[in-house]
Amino acid sequence: MIKGRTGWAVYALCFAAAGAVLLATMWRRELYLPLSLLMVFLAMLPFFIRFERRRLRAEELLLIAMLGAIAAVSRIPFAPLPSVQPVSFVVIMAALVFGAETGFLVGAIAAIVSNLFLGQGPWTPWQMFSWGMIGFTAGLLRNTRFMGSLWGKNLFGLVWGFLFGWIMNLWGLLGFVETLNWQVVFASYAASFAFDLTHGLSNVFFLTLFSGIWLKILGRVKLKYGLLEH
Amino acid sequence: MVYGFASLHPRVCFLYFALLLSFCMLFLHPLLLGATLAAVIGLNLSLDGGRALRRSIGGYMILALFIFIVNPLFSSRGATILFYVWDRAVTLESVVYGALFSVSMLCLLIAFTALNLVLNPGKLLLLLSPIAPQTAFAVTVTMRFVPLLTRRLKAIMTVQRAMGYFTDGMGRRRYAREAMETLHALVSWSLEEALQTAASMRSRGYGIGRRSSADEQTMDGRDWLVCWVLLVVGGNSLIGRLMGVHAYEVYPRLEPLGESPLGWLHLASYLAFLALPLIMNEKERLHWRHIRSNM
Amino acid sequence: MASYQIEHVNFRYPGSEELRLKDVSLSIEEGEFVLLCGPSGSGKTTLLRQLKREAAPEGRLEGSIRYDGEPLDSLPPRRSAEEIGMVFQDPDSQIVMSTVWQELAFALENLGYPAAAIQRRLGELVPFFGMEGWLHREVHELSGGQKQLLNLASVMSLRPKTLLLDEPTAQLDPVAAREFIGLLSRLNEELGLTIVISEHRFEDLFPLASRVVLLRDGRIACNATPREAALRIGGEGSMEALRFLPSIARMFAQTEANGKSVMAFEPEGMNPQSTFAALSSPARNSPAADVPQASYAEQEGTRFSGEDAPTAKGRAASVPLTVREGKAWLRGSQDRLATQLAFAGTAAASGLSGTASAAAGNVASSVAGTAAASGISGTASAAAGNVASSVAGTAAASGSSGTAGTAAGSSKSNAPSSPDAPALLECRELVFAYGKDEALVLNRLSLEVEQGQWMALFGSNGAGKSTLLQCIAGALEPQRGAISLGGEKLGRRKLQGGSEARSRIGYVAQNPLLYFTRDTVGSQLEDRLRRLGLERSASPLAELEELLELGGLQDRHPYDISGGQQQKLALLLVLLGQPELLLLDEPTKGLDPESKHRLAGLLENIRSKGTTLLMVSHDVEFAAAYTDRCGLLFDGQMAGLQSTRDFMKDNYYYTTAVRRAAGELLPELLTLKDLGYD
Known part of the structure; x- marks a missing residue:
């Protein structure tokens, strides 16, 4: 379960980064594929970071x-x-x-x-x-x-x-x-x-x-x- | 293959594929795309004689064809009008663009087929475990359960068939209901059994402290050498592309395929990059043939 | 230094007032090989798990358990994990990693050993277990025996000092089980490992164990060396306890108990001591058994009923445990057993009428002893010395367990099966393979089962036993050949809509959990009735529930009832379809001898109501005691189909331990029933 301010902060940060990448794809169409992959990775990152830190x-x-x-x-x-x-x-x-x-x-x-x-x-x-x-x-x-x-x-x-x-x-x-x-x-x-x-x-x-x-x-x-x- | 490309340290293989996949996505220049397509097909052939590729190429072709057709239908950009479909102009440029895109996608998919041959699940997990040990462990355990659960599902279905619950002529809805019953038995059984697994894990010290990793392959001299070569030729290709070399413009009119001296350099390093695994594999093949003929 | 010091331990599970362990005190010395036996639910697993902190169930524990002088609770976690290893029953559920190599390294990784140290340990471990050939395989490619070996090896990678094993061979076939047990004996003898094992497969373990602990209702009922235990259990004469002896030791113990009662009435009769003297080879003691045995006899020997310690020790030394020792003992008491065999045979054949008394006059006393030994009609009839009444005693003895008695009778009478009996099931030239490029599992196999028969099919793993059953049950479809039931050919699965001839066949898989899809027993039964289109009142549910003793479980979860009840529930679900032919896939796997006995009674009962039974099994002793006909599947074909007696007599390896011991000395002796021992 999501607990504490840092937990939410990690999520917010990663989602914000993912959003920024999404915007970037609009400007550079030819970079769409690699950037969209990057976006997906960023969006999933907080879940895995938190999973790694759990005992x-x-x-x-x-x-x-x-x-x-x-x-x-x-x-x-x-x-x-x-x-x-x-x-x-x-x-x-x-x-x-x-x-x-x-x-x-x-x-x-x-x-x-x-x-x-x-x-x-x-x-x-x-x-x-x-x-x-x-x-x-x-x-x-x-x-x-x-x-x-x-x-x-x-x-x-x-x-x-x-x-x-x-x-x-x-x-x-x-x-x-x-x-x-x-x-x-x-x-x-x-x-x-x-x-x-x-x-x-x-x-x-x-x-x-x-x-x-x-x-x-x-x-x-x-x-x-x-x-x-x- | 004993010491071919696939025998390199997983990290080196991964670096190669990371670069290769980004090139597949970044290059639209016909010359480079053609070279990439030839290289990824060649790589598949040299890895397993193309068996894996033959299994999936049908689906890939349909996808590629779809993209090839869709593009000119929705885009009327370009100066050279070929013909009209439903009052829409189909231009040479948009046809070429669709073709390039579909080849680019083919390259990507075929490169993935090769990746799956080189980086099998074990190696992928080995790559993951230093970065995310707990995730890698969870994935390994899940992988272990998949064949086990498959066997259990079959055993449960055998019983259901013997009881007359599954018959081949039954309707879809009834079939789906029965199949769900199979899952119910599986879920209760497997989650109950997992408690036993938990006891066994704890008995062997799980949870006492940080887990170490038994599989610590180090990179040997050859791995480092290949790594440096990759960084030079691959890095050169990547940076060149990002700086605009071989950026191919379709619109408004197809750009002629002329090469500048800088372009030749870029092309050469990219070809070297593509040829690297092929050379490694062929070298080994020749070596074995040589040994066999001398025996 | 004692490994374990268990003092006055009581244990109850949370939310239950019932004590599962009652005042258990036990001391286990270093290097001992302790065999825990007892019926299911007697607390074996509960006790064993208390000895391993990480596997201990939740609940309330009273009393103290000390390991190596320290309370088990205060052992540092690392030491507890490393020094005490535990192997569980199900080979599959203990494995967590995908490949053999990863699994072997798992425990060492948990404790943070560096890669080099792990490599070093595995380099030593793998050859010891002979695993080089499959080190890099994926675990799902291994056989059950290999998986269990892997589990043992993974535990051994931590170099434990004590090894606890909870029915480790229950799920294995006999060959794999023997290999596993052989390995345990090596660990015990070559490494001096302390081993505590709970197991129902004691035929192989008894000779290896240095001590046998018999648990009963959470109490220790017997705690002695194997030979002493055999004597003591034989002396008590309780049938339930006797079933926990290997058949050779049991034959000795029961015959021995007879001898004693013979002596009581005929002082000039055979002296038991001279019987022991006749033993040609001295009984073998496993080396590990020597150390603790001495200390044992001292404290335990005096408790021997009415005998002083040295005699008890001397007597114990002569108890045969293996076939070899059994053979030697049989040679000495051949005559006595021959008369008993002849008499028990006539008594059984005469259908419990007791009229055989006249013919049996000269062996009256020994018969009386039999009755007494089986402990049912009591010693009163024996003491009377009256021939007729003592015969009646025997009859009562075998008859009072009801079904077992009739089984004994039928297994005698059926020897040549009448050729004109109608075949219920007929399989003709079945051919089956799992895939285009795979080997034939069934290769033109033909089989006939007659109405009302109980047939057992043997065969090694992969011989096609289960495949055959599944083909008959309609779960698999043979590529060629025909199966007919009562003359009616069974249609292909595709054509038949659901229920017709197929529904006359019931199939009971090995694992009852495969049948449970609902969260209460009641709703599971409802579901079955609904599918069969039966009203509760019109169905045989009530009758079957009573027969299987499954009443009052309606609201329980199928996973919360005992293993025996689960098996019976699966049987009940199948029987609700009122099958004419019941197929059973290894019904005795993992069962303790008492449950096996009860299962046999149940199956006999079902058969007496007109259901024909066809089972595949590895359990030679069970089949020898209860079935009519036996067959051997080999290489996809039927390699022999005979009446059980002829089958067992013809076989050299695949036959009962008693038969292997008796051999040419007493060719008619196959099971203990032949001696009238139930």
Whole structure:
């Protein structure tokens, strides 16, 4: 959990730097690709800095690793349904029970690890960032009325289905198109619309049917691991 | 390959790929792009005979084709009009621009294929562990769990099939529900088992103090030599590019491909950079062939 | 210097009033090899974990545990981690790193050793464990046995002085288990390591241990050298305790107890001492056993019932523990056992009617002894000396455990199975491979199982046992061949909509956790009923719950009930489908002998209701005692399918320890049941 002024300061500083880089890409189009990568790295930096500074009990480390691995393999039983992927759902559940930072780490590590098995690509940092952010935002909102209701959760899942696709578009299409006008942006998002909608709807499907069971399963784990917040 | 390019210290390999990937993103000059494309394909061939590349090249080509087509559709800049599509002018310049972009993306993706062959997960973690030891450790543990969980998932699915829950003809929604049941069994089981893992970790001293690292490969003489060569030729190429050498202008009219003396120097150092791993690998291949023919 | 000094330890888990350890006092000397045995839930694991601070469960501890003279709690963390090593049951859940090499270095890295020192230690460790060949492999490529070896090696990298092992071979196949145990014996003998191990696979461990501690309900029930323990447990005659002896020692102990009761009534009869004198080879003592044994007999020997210490020691020395010693002892008491064998055979064959009494007149006394030894009908009938009543006693003895008795009967009667019995399951020329370029796992395998049979299939790892079961269960599809049930051919999975012939087959996997997807036992059962389309009242749920003793668990989490209950719950879930054929994948793996006995009773019960059983197993003793037919899978084919008796008699390696000891001396002796020992 984010604690103290320095914690927030680190986040603020890194996000500000990331924003500055984002602006820089507007001026130097030809440097867009390397600079955007730099931006993503900066945005993820505070999470990893804080993770490195924590002294983790064996249980805490294993929880993150196990949830990350579960998210990474969660697609296997769904193999015959190519468009359905429960990774985001698993990350949201982890974040709702264990908090924003754990949520981020689970998402980011799941992305790293599945790419370590499938091969890295220029998309790796973006995927880390997207899944990490799904976890982070879900964790930040977890004690709100909004996330407490099923409607809220579903809306959250649906919105992130699209956001995920949009962020992933940032590395590819936008990096390799010469003029950034609204037409291009609209076209690229229209191209991925069907895909993003499936993602969002499968999130809704999972959240509606299974979030209750998952909250119970993970809540029990939280108790057993001695991770209750005081 | 025993002592080819891939046998260099991971840090040197990483430096090479960091430079190569930034060149893929920075160069738009047709000559340099062409050289890069040839070099990354050559690198893949010399690493594993192109097996990994053959597996993924299809997808890459579709992506590249997409970018090649999209650009002229949305941009009508340029002086040389080729034809009209839906009242929009398609210019030679924007077609060329799209082609250059798509080649640049191909280079990037193919360079990544080579990177995955050289820097396997173990080496990547070795690179990460001095900078972020805890993250590297967490990633290693996660990697260890992935095959384990995959095996568990299969065991659970076997039981579900035997109980008649999974049948191939069932609808998508029902299938998704059953697959989720598989995950439920996996999550409860694996997180419960992890408590055992925690006890085992603690029993072996985890959490007592700062972990050391058993894998401390040092850079040998050859590593340093290659490193210096890389810094000279790679640095020269990078700085040259940032100073504007080989910055290729498409608009308003295609720039002719003339070379200044400075450009020749820049090109030479870039070609040396690209050729370095190929030379190392070929040298080894010739060496082995020589040994075999003398045996 | 004692390694551990455990004094009056009581322990209870949080939120529970029940004491899991009751007044446990135990002193473990340096260099000892202590075997902890006892039924599941007797507190073995709880006790063992108390000895390792990092693995100790939460709860309230009374009494004191001292390590090397110091209270265990005040041991510096570093010393505790380095000096006391612990290996757990499941090979998979202990490994944290991706490669063998990383895992070996893990413990040393935790303690901050520099790279050079780690390299140095591993250079010595790896050859000792013979791991050079797989040092750079990824851990998921290893077999279960190799994984457990890796866990041991990783613990040994810290050079501990004491090694604690919690059922380390429970999940391994017999070959890997023997290799692991062999390594433990080397560590104990060559490095003088103190070893405390809890294990159900005591056949191999008994001869190695310097001391056996039997736990029962959280109390120490017996604490003695293996041979003394065998004598003492035999003398007590409690069936539950007897099951914790290796079968050779148990055969001796029970026969020996008979001999004593024979003596009581016929003073001129066989003198037990002379039986021991007849032992041709002196009993072997493991070198490690010598040191503590002396001190032991002094304090423990006097407690021997009605005997003075030297006699007890002398007697103990003659207790056979291994097949070799058993053979020697059998040669001395061949005649006595032969008559007993003949008589027990007739008694069992005559279906417990007790009419065999006349024929058995001359061995009446020994039969009486049997009854007494099995401790069920009590000594009263034996003392009466009346032939008929003592036979009845035997009958009661084997019959009172119900199912076991009938099992003994059936395993005798079925020898040549009637050729006209209808085959329930028929597999014809099954061919299976996991992938295009992979080896054939099943290679034109054919198999028939008759209605009402209990069949066991053996085979080494990778022989295709589990694959065969999964093909029959419909979880895998053979590339060629046909499977039919009751004459009806089982359709391909793709074509059949869900439930028809396949639902008449139940499959019980090895690990019950694979079945649990809900957070309470009750909802898990509800889910199963709903899928089967059964109403609770119309289902056999209540009946099965009673049979499996699973009532009152509705609100518990499936992970919070005991391992035995979990196994029974998985069985219950499968049985709710009312299968005609029940497939069992290594049902006895990791079970203690008492649970095995209860499981056998249960399965017998299920079979008596008309379900046919087909199991794959490594457990020769279990199959020999309970099944009708046995087969050996080898290289993807059926290499032998015979009645259990013929199978065990024909086999040289794959047969019971008693058979290996008795061999040509008593060719009819396969299991202790043949002697009427239940």
